[in-house]
Amino acid sequence: MDYAEHKVSEALRLAGGNEAKARRQIHAWFYEDPKLLLELTRPHWNGIVAYAVDRAVARALKGENIDVRPASPRKSGSAKAQEGFGKEILKSFVAEHAAQFGREQASAPVSKRAASQNHVDAIHLIAAKSKKKK
Numbered sequence: 001m002d003y004a005e006h007k008v009s010e011a012l013r014l015a016g017g018n019e020a021k022a023r024r025q026i027h028a029w030f031y032e033d034p035k036l037l038l039e040l041t042r043p044h045w046n047g048i049v050a051y052a053v054d055r056a057v058a059r060a061l062k063g064e065n066i067d068v069r070p071a072s073p074r075k076s077g078s079a080k081a082q083e084g085f086g087k088e089i090l091k092s093f094v095a096e097h098a099a100q101f102g103r104e105q106a107s108a109p110v111s112k113r114a115a116s117q118n119h120v121d122a123i124h125l126i127a128a129k130s131k132k133k134k
Helices: 002-014 019-032 034-061 079-094 117-133
Strands: none
Touching: 002 019, 002 034, 019 034
């Protein structure tokens, strides 16, 4: 970081203290000095990478021709099961009422399942008993 701070100080000195001119000078140096670019951007790499991945996922979900599948299938489980799992994860990012980690109970149900016959029988039994009470 000393190198980057030295270059920023030099740009300010060359620009006579003018911050806008110093920024333009630093941008120009990026093309000639990859070390400067790397040192100035290093603290922001996680955010830059996260932004790039988020954009690729969003474009893939919009149907653009972007391949977000893994390069090689994993050894565990079938390829179809893995593909379905990946699609579910991607859907959870863009779903309006997606479950949030730690708050799954408060979210909307992910999917509706058909009631089991035991459940249906229990509901009918409860309904029949409530009609007898009236």
